[in-house]
Amino acid sequence: MPHIKNTLFRHRIIDKCLRNPYKPFPSKQELRVACEEGLFGSEDGSNICDSTIEKDLFAMRQEYDAPIRYSKLNKGYYYEDPEFTINDVPLNESDLDAVRFAANTLLQFKDVELFREFGNAIDKIVDRVALSTQAKQQPELNEFVQFETAVSIGGGEFLPDLLSAIQKSVAVYFDYENFNSKTVKPRKVCPLLLKEYRNRWYLISYDLVKDRITTYALERMRKLELSEEKVVKPHTFNPTDFFRYSVGISTSESAPEIVEFTASEIASKYLETQPLHHSQQVVKSTQKGTVFQLEVFVSEELIRSILSFGGEITVHQPPSLAEEIKTRLGEMVRNYRMKQ
Known part of the structure; x- marks a missing residue:
């Protein structure tokens, strides 16, 4: 199984190298280094040799109909069809076995401190593999289950x-x-x-x-x-502390602030299961809703998150954030009035 797994991963690494517009026409040696670094964290050739890469290129042409060509002018490999990728080719049973092996390995480390941040991603991989196995036995299952997909934006x-x-x-x-x-x-x-x-x-x-x-x-x-x-x-x-008070990717040189707001009954249920920040806590519950409090940097991501709840959240503190929310809501109202 490890042999099958490594072969599959090498094919994916080679595919990525052949599609990299910033390093076109990789040589056999460059493909070997990329595979060895990706799988073993080294570059000395002690784990993967040039002949292995030759066999991989041949296998990719045979198994995936990959349009791999060699450019004598640029002394490297490329896809004749620049839109081709083996990611669009359905996995066969051997590929699925390799992915199951990798997914089960990841699952063992889900609760380890180093991987805890990626727990949801690991769960998603395991779920996808399990459903892929069932879908292979019952093809119609694909009509009943859809995973969230992200549009690739590069980088x-x-x-x-x-x-x-x-x-x-x-x-x-x-x-x-x-x-x-x-x-x-x-x-x-x-x-x-x-x-x-x-x-x-x-x-x-x-x-x-x-x-x-x-x-x-x-x-x-x-x-x-x-x-x-x-x-x-x-x-x-300090990587651990740098985003301690951040909602999203924004940080600040200013001190974090205490943000307090009231959320409606329905919004409160969403916030309890998907907090805006790890510091979020319930202050009290009233007839008008639940009062939440968090200690964060006031950022664009925080403002947009609050606005996504529409009129179901009322900000109390800090006053500057409450005013900013009111200003943006006013702009939204004016935009709609202009269209009438």
């Missing part, structure tokens, strides 16, 4: 390199597109932490030019390059 191809840079404490260079102006500017940073929020990946880093900790969205990065320049991470940065 995921940078994750391995950024993780390596964090582990090695080296500087990275990339071009970054401003969300509002659409201008692209070069950046040089010391990577500190990778964080996922609502199916988007972000890099928390110490910007060596701006001289401060800055967050960058991976989908807006271009031309990422790892350097060999060693950098010293800020001694004050």
Whole structure:
């Protein structure tokens, strides 16, 4: 089983390399290094040899009809159809066995401190594998079960390199597109932490030019390059504490604030099962609803979360947040009046 599992994972890594627009035409050696680093965390060739990659490329052509070609001009491999990916090819029974093996392995570590943050993701993988097995026996099951899917917005191809840079404490260079102006500017940073929020990946880093900790969205990065320049991470940065008072990805140099609001009976039930923040607690219950309190940074993500409940939440504290909510609700009302 481990042999089957490793083969499947190597195929997925090779597929990802062949589809990476920022590192086109990977050579056999580059594919081997990517597979060995992805599976074993090393690059010395002690676990995977070039002949293994040759067999993988042949197998991918046979099993997935992968349109893999070799470019003599660029001395590397590529997909003749740039839209092709083996992720769109249905898994066979051997693939499913390998995925079941991996899913069951992950399940054993779900409650370990290191993996606790990913508990929901692990549950989702195990559920998906279990249902895939049943769906293979009862194809019509696919008509009854649908999983939530996220639209890929890019940036995921940078994750391995950024993780390596964090582990090695080296500087990275990339071009970054401003969300509002659409201008692209070069950046040089010391990577500190990778964080996922609502199916988007972000890099928390110490910007060596701006001289401060800055967050960058991976989908807006271009031309990422790892350097060999060693950098010293800020001694004050603590990954555990950095987002302690955050709702979402935003942080603040100001102190966190006590946010208090009343939620209607229906909204309260949602908030009890899906809290806005880990500090959320019930203060009291009244005839008008339940009063909640949390200690957080007042951020755009918090404001949008509150507004998503419409008129079912009334903010009491702090006054500045209550005023901001009122202002935005007023703008919404004016927008609708303008259309009449």
